[in-house]
Amino acid sequence: xxxxxxxxxxxxxxxxxxxxxxxxxxxxxxxxxxxxxxxxxxxxxxxxxxxxxxxxxxxxxxxxxxxxxxxxxxxxxxxxxxxxxxxxxxxxxxxxxxxxxxxxxxxxxxxxxxxxxxxxxxxxxxxxxxxxxxxxxxxxxxx
Ligand SMILES: [Zn+2]
Ligand SMILES: [Zn+2]
Numbered sequence: 001x002x003x004x005x006x007x008x009x010x011x012x013x014x015x016x017x018x019x020x021x022x023x024x025x026x027x028x029x030x031x032x033x034x035x036x037x038x039x040x041x042x043x044x045x046x047x048x049x050x051x052x053x054x055x056x057x058x059x060x061x062x063x064x065x066x067x068x069x070x071x072x073x074x075x076x077x078x079x080x081x082x083x084x085x086x087x088x089x090x091x092x093x094x095x096x097x098x099x100x101x102x103x104x105x106x107x108x109x110x111x112x113x114x115x116x117x118x119x120x121x122x123x124x125x126x127x128x129x130x131x132x133x134x135x136x137x138x139x140x141x142x143x
Contacts, residue, residue, distance in 0.1 A: 004017055009084060010077070013077055014056060014058075014077050015057065016053060018052050019052075024112075025045050033086075036074055042083075042098060043108065044086065044097065047097055048095075059077060059085065060076055071089035072088055072089070074087075112129065113125065114134070
């Protein structure tokens with residue numbers, strides 16, 4: 001059976017589906033993600049870009065240039081404000097989807113923490129999950 005992982009925003013205006021399993025999962029503790037998500041950290045899934053299709057609605061975009069010089073685009077619902085996707089200029093083959101936007105989160109398995117040094121002191125890290133103080137030491141494969 002073909003993979004079909006569906007998700008959407010709080011108000012239901014935006015709906016999307018992924019046609020493949022995520023390439024990787026992560027919890028990003030960077031200061032921007034903390035603000036974007038409204039909590040810490042952002043649990044995210046990296047999909048091959050072509051595997052993710054927005055099937056209903058048009059997300060609004062907020063573009064910010066990171067300290068690294070990369071362009072980071074946040075996509076969210078303009079009606080209810082739900083954060084949905086993150087698009088990184090340095091990883092054009094990927095679409096980062098927030099785990100909380102998925103209809104079914106039961107299969108989410110966290111692979112790594114990144115920017116862990118920015119986590120608030122009250123965040124409790126799960127044991128046995130790789131933890132990087134900054135970004136991934138090596139970029140995840142995009143193909
Ligand atoms: Zn919405
Ligand atoms: Zn982040």
